[in-house]
Amino acid sequence: MINNLEGTIERMESRLQGLGFTVGDNEIIGASSPSDILGSAPAFTLPTSMMDGGPMAGAADEMHLGNIYANPQPECTIPAIGGSPTPNIPELFTQLKAPAMPSCFNVPRYLGGILNTGCFSLISPEGLAWIAQKTGNEPLDRLTRLVSTEEHDGFIADYPLHCVSSRRVFCPLPPQEEIVHLLHHFMDYFNVMFPVFRHSDIPFLFPGGQVDMRSQSPGQWASINAILAVAYMLPRNGASPETGHQKSWLFLKNALEAVSELYLGPPDIQGLQALLVMAVLFLAASAARPCNFLISVAIHISDQLGLGRAEDISALSVEETQQRQTVFWLAYCLDREISFRFGEPPVQNDEAISTALPMEAPTCGIYSMPTSDQPGSFSAFRSVCELARIRGEVYQHLYSASAANRPFHQILASVGQLDEKLQTWKKSIPSEYQPDSRGIAPFRQCPISLSLLHIHYTYYNCMIAIHSLIAARGINSAQDLMDDPGFSIQPGSLSNPRVLLSASLTSKAARASIKMMKYLPQDDISLGITMYYPTVALKTLASSIVRNPRDTSQIYNMKILDQAEAFLSSAGLSATSEGMKRLGKHCAEYRSVAERAMKESY
Structure with missing residues (x-):
């Protein structure tokens, strides 16, 4: 048996050596020190999107080719197989931007003879150097053209696959004066409720003069068209709703043309912002499949950017850190909303999140509410994020595939635990803003009325979802449980006595939701998103x-x-x-x- 094993190992070593790998030679690691190799790595120039107030301006001064990896810095970044000199990398590669490359082109580092974890991209300068070594320095003109930075009217492409997919234009951008009006409309009505963009982001997306598609990255182009699509859906004086809806759909199609580029290209926070806005538009139309697809791509980009990890934000400015956290939690809440409405599992995994709940939403006073019984102000944005977490637990423990075959006593215990969490969340809100509050009429207070309406509707909807499984079985008392032949009393099943009031609690929550219909918003986007809650309440009653x-x-x-x-x-x-x-x-x-x-x- 030992002879067979030795023979297998020898054949494996022979095969690897035939492919050009060095086997059993540990000198490749000690041939050059990490500092020597890093010092000889080519520098690169930051693109304009990362300077002058761009999304990554806070970290621009510290970036170089060696720190583009999310993992700890590898000991060696350029393979030196067999001690042969590294071939010269063309000068055009020194101008490449440093975002992570698409994972489909990644190669494990151990295949390059580097005893370290992580990967390097085949279409990065390092990957091309490795390919050149393996092919005997054969010309790589086609690959070179693929990753080269081509000039398009003064714009340097910011990702290596910019030539792969072309974008169709279904509707040209409006004149500059109309764009300015639409931008103000978007920021004043939509962005206050869904603060995905900062005011400082808008001049970067819409520079002076006419915007040219060829001079825009996929994230910029998608964001521009998504903003215009929302702006045309909002009510405007003197504008026909039908015409606005038609233009909105055309600009949405413009934005959707860039989705494949956003997915295949390196992670881009502008692309993530555009995907979230597009998902909200489809959510207002109750379109389940586009919502699920767009939020999946958005969460994928968010994970690549490390937005949910606290350890990845130490080098950023305070403003940039706050904005990245806001975008992450907006994506998180939207993911839970889509999951809850359409019965699909959420994309974002709570176990992969290490960042803390946000205290405030930046540049958005609508979520900061004055209180009379607490010092300071009430952070409604943080409260919305906490409620989204509870809704995720409701789906996981009551409506997911793994919960479908659970014994009834376990479901009863989960209902009691989730109800306790929901009531604890309710008590954390100031008394004048709590659901069922009779102190004041909170929805008459502008401009915070719409955010309070959404919080109250979400609370009642969550209450209905928690207790509906018990109410549907006709259980109104402990005697009903005793008469049920399929139920056996287990320790902890009735730790929360409110589970025996499930029928009345669902009816009460449904009545409260229906009574709030007089406060429903009138614009199509907000109404399309909010009308889901009274519809569920009407069906429940x-x-x-x-x-x-x-x-x-x-x-x-x-x-x-x-x-x-x-x-x-x-x-x-x-x-x-x-x-x-x-x-x-x-x-x-x-x-x-x-x-x-x-x-x-x-």
């Missing part, structure tokens, strides 16, 4: 009536449905938008089913 139509409390629930239908069918709302019409149609259908169930029960 109608289901409660159908399950137990003889209960006297259902008379009051039926009255709530009647009031909701009358409100939504009023002349003022019936002509507002397609979203209101769709919500009114859902309400009429659910009320009709509930009314039929009550009539048939008597």
